[in-house]
Amino acid sequence: MVLLERKRLTSGTTWHAAGLITQARPTFGTREIVRRSLRVFQTLPEETGFATGFERTGTLHLADGAARLEELLRQASAARANGITAELVSAEQAAELFPPLYPGDLAGAVYYPDDGRGNATDTTMALAAGARQLGVRILENTKVTKVIRRDGRVAGVTTEHGDVEAEYVVAAPGMWGREFGALAGVAIPLQALAHYYVITEAIPGLPPACRRSRRPRTTRT
Numbered sequence: 297m298v299l300l301e302r303k304r305l306t307s308g309t310t311w312h313a314a315g316l317i318t319q320a321r322p323t324f325g326t327r328e329i330v331r332r333s334l335r336v337f338q339t340l341p342e343e344t345g346f347a348t349g350f351e352r353t354g355t356l357h358l359a360d361g362a363a364r365l366e367e368l369l370r371q372a373s374a375a376r377a378n379g380i381t382a383e384l385v386s387a388e389q390a391a392e393l394f395p396p397l398y399p400g401d402l403a404g405a406v407y408y409p410d411d412g413r414g415n416a417t418d419t420t421m422a423l424a425a426g427a428r429q430l431g432v433r434i435l436e437n438t439k440v441t442k443v444i445r446r447d448g449r450v451a452g453v454t455t456e457h458g459d460v461e462a463e464y465v466v467a468a469p470g471m472w473g474r475e476f477g478a479l480a481g482v483a484i485p486l487q488a489l490a491h492y493y494v495i496t497e498a499i500p501g502l503p504p505a506c507r508r509s510r511r512p513r514t515t516r517t
């Protein structure tokens with residue numbers, strides 16, 4: 297198995313990711329990816345010797361009104377179908393979990409205790425180390441310039457440094473998906489959008505991560 301990377305590993309959007317790992321996703325499949333990834337992130341450092349920075353902090357999803365709370369409860373109910381723990385907490389319980397919150401502004405919240413955060417770059421390097429241990433070759437600075445097709449199916453790719461024959465080609469080029477699809481004559485309707493986060497100086501009273509050893513009494517819906 298060969299992994300081809302145009303530049304360096306993590307040079308795509310992964311380099312920018314804040315590293316929040318939350319299972320509150322809109323579809324069964326995307327929730328399942330995160331649920332299984334959480335399991336992998338916990339064992340990866342031991343298996344590869346590379347730290348991922350994973351920390352189980354839990355995440356709180358806040359509702360500022362009844363309509364938003366109903367939406368969050370529906371999302372939580374769908375998450376439970378994946379076997380994900382999602383708990384309704386009152387505004388006061390949310391503030392207990394995350395003291396800087398002002399509960400007076402909230403209608404309630406949903407708490408995912410198994411969520412966490414990690415370092416996207418370190419996690420990628422640990423995954424790459426694990427893949428190499430299993431025999432995967434990772435070729436960086438190797439851009440795919442063409443998809444080779446034979447008898448109506450994909451037969452490999454052309455790179456800047458030569459051809460690679462392959463029975464299967466998995467395209468995972470992120471926001472370059474549209475351009476990559478065009479190499480195979482496939483129109484992939486993908487549009488990259490700006491995505492922001494803010495890094496501040498330390499804010500007095502706001503801890504870098506709020507973890508509680510004591511879990512609040514929660515209400516199941």
Ligand SMILES: Cc1cc2nc3c(=O)[nH]c(=O)nc-3n(C[C@H](O)[C@H](O)[C@H](O)COP(=O)(O)OP(=O)(O)OC[C@H]3O[C@@H](n4cnc5c(N)ncnc54)[C@H](O)[C@@H]3O)c2cc1C
Nearest residue numbers: 301302308309310312313314315316439440469470472491
């Ligand atoms: C500011 C920001 C914050 C984010 N925060 C979070 C967060 O907290 N939690 C979260 O879950 N997600 C977050 N995301 C989203 C997350 O970063 C992406 O979903 C994730 O990085 C996508 O990974 P990927 O491997 O699919 O794509 P990428 O990391 O973009 O990898 C695609 C790779 O394909 C390579 N490539 C492209 N074309 C070719 C070619 N022709 N030949 C060879 N290689 C090629 C690129 O060089 C690139 O390295 C954030 C995104 C941004 C921008």
